[in-house]
Amino acid sequence: MRMRILCLMLCLATILPMGSWALAAEEPAAGSYFLVDGNVCEDPGLTVYNGITYVSLVNAVLALRPDAIIGWEGEYVVVTAEGLDLRARVGDQYIQANGRCLYVLNGVIDGGGRVLVPVRTIAQALGGWVSWNQESGVVEVYSGESPIASGDSYYDSDSLYWLSRIINAESGNQPLDGKLAVGTVIMNRVDSPRFPNTIYDVIFAPNQFTPASSGSIYREPNAESVVAAKLILEGVRVGGSSLYFVNPSISPNSWAQRNRTYVTTIGAHAFFS
Incomplete structure (x- = not known):
């Protein structure tokens, strides 16, 4: 239960002002959250665009890598953590992770001020994987042991x-x-x-x-x-x-x-x- 609340607080911290964390106690509506290693992570940015499920890059990163530091360099959102260097820009057809380029068919999109990326792509960049629970309709993300291998080695x-x-x-x-x-x-x-x-x-x-x-x-x-x-x-x-x-x-x-x-x-x- 503590892990679930922590994940939810980390996700909400990126989109809600201080003092709004009390909302995390409520069960999110179906379609507004995904699971990370079985823990609920609410994401108002979660959407399906041209048949591809997108999530907030910030929410997904903090759920999978709470140690990550997220900032901006010009038009790029930049994520750094141990073994991870990730960059994404709205409009690009790819994200960059550890010197690799991962294709984004419909492009990185702006979801009302949130940078949205395909859930499978961001999971791959962070070394995880994704499954779809057909019964519940919920996206399930699983973390891996380490981020994606570097471009130099790949x-x-x-x-x-x-x-x-x-x-x-x-x-x-x-x-x-x-x-x-x-x-x-x-x-x-x-x-x-x-x-x-x-x-x-x-x-x-x-x-x-x-x-x-x-x-x-x-x-x-x-x-x-x-x-x-x-x-x-x-x-x-x-x-x-x-x-x-x-x-x-x-x-x-x-x-x-x-x-x-x-x-x-x-x-x-x-x-x-």
């Missing part, structure tokens, strides 16, 4: 190096989804028996990617190209089964347009399977 450095550079060279001026689609083409080729089976060999295969022959592949990638490469290495895919892309305004009537199946257009690029 990403293969060679793969990140070359993937971020080809994304930057081909789509550095494109929106994030355009960068992800280019990265998806690279990984689809790695997985295809028709192409080499490493990122480096796919990029430098003869007569495939202009930046590899022009030398622009060696330019330092911009920050979002590195983010896109990390998201691709996390398993994010945009553009389906695409194996080719072309900028129709630069290369009209290209070989891919004439010979391959059109998939989608993202930003300036058309993608083909």
